[in-house]
Amino acid sequence: RSILKAINVQKVFGVKGNVYKALEDINLEIQEGEFVGIMGPSGSGKSTLLNILSTIDTPTSGDIIIDNQNIIKMNEEQLSDFRRNKLGFIFQDYNLLDTLTVKENILLPLALSKVPAKEIEQRVNELADTFGIREILNKYPYHISGGQKQRTAASRAIVANPSLILADEPTGALDSKSATSLLESLSTLNKVKQATIMMVTHDVYAASFCKRVLFIKDGRLVTELHKGQLQRKE
Ligand code: ADP
Ligand code: ADP
Secondary structure (H helix, E strand, O other), rough: EEEEEEEEEEEEEEEEEEEEEEEEEEEEEEOOOOOEEEEEEOOOOOHHHHHHHHHOOOOOEEEEOOOEEHHHOOOHHHHHHHHHHHEEOOOOOOOOOOOHHHHHHHHHHHHOOOOOOHHHHHHHHHHHHHHHHHHOOOHHHHHHHHHHHHHHHOOOHOOOOOOEEEEOOOOOOOOHHHHHHHHHHHHHHHHHHOEEEEEEOOOOOHOOOOOEEEEEEEEEEEEEEEOOEEEOOO
16 A cells, blocks of 8 residues: 655755755655665755655645645645644654653644543553653653653654654664664564654664665655665674
């Protein structure tokens, strides 16, 4: 089942006479259960692409189909519903709310949902086990490590069972041990729960956890590697 399809996406910044093509002829498709990495040099268009897929920026032309809905055709209100119901986000700088506990942060995306309390409890506990954060559920972000913060953010990204999880340099601020722990947990979620994940990263080690890695250069997708071609030695 196709979760994401980008068709002839272009993004042009600037005005007549002084335009910059940040994205050109982007065509890509992601199937349910994939774990896809996006790599490319600084300024190649990764953030622009991720912002467009996140629905917070719009392409100059082209279509984006996520879970059978063309997000280009949606108005602001529809987009905000769509983001809440269909997408999960993980940012480099965690974006946790300091006034809420780890558990409350994880539960934020379910604030407006009708999921029964018992199931919510079950989901949180399951995620806390997957991400190894059961002991810190009642702590505040101020009292936990960067790695723990990012595992909390990842739990929050997935708790509402989104169609697609978009991660922007999730290991960018982590030491290598914390990065490994996060990546292993994301892999587990991908394998066990069929979570569909797209991750922008500078880090080849992080990318080696993906099943497929796309390389972007000067706004164009230029190369694709599959698992097996990019091998990690424990
Ligand atoms: P990356 O995330 O790969 O570093 P970006 O997507 O941030 O690359 O940027 C791609 C190109 O588009 C860069 O040359 C950048 O300067 C340009 N760019 C990004 N956002 C804007 C903007 N709002 N206005 C003008 N140029 C932009
Ligand atoms: P990152 O790649 O770390 O996510 P940003 O997406 O914020 O960083 O910016 C990437 C590049 O795009 C930077 O070089 C920045 O100068 C450029 N850029 C971002 N926004 C604008 C803008 N409004 N006008 C011009 N350039 C921009």
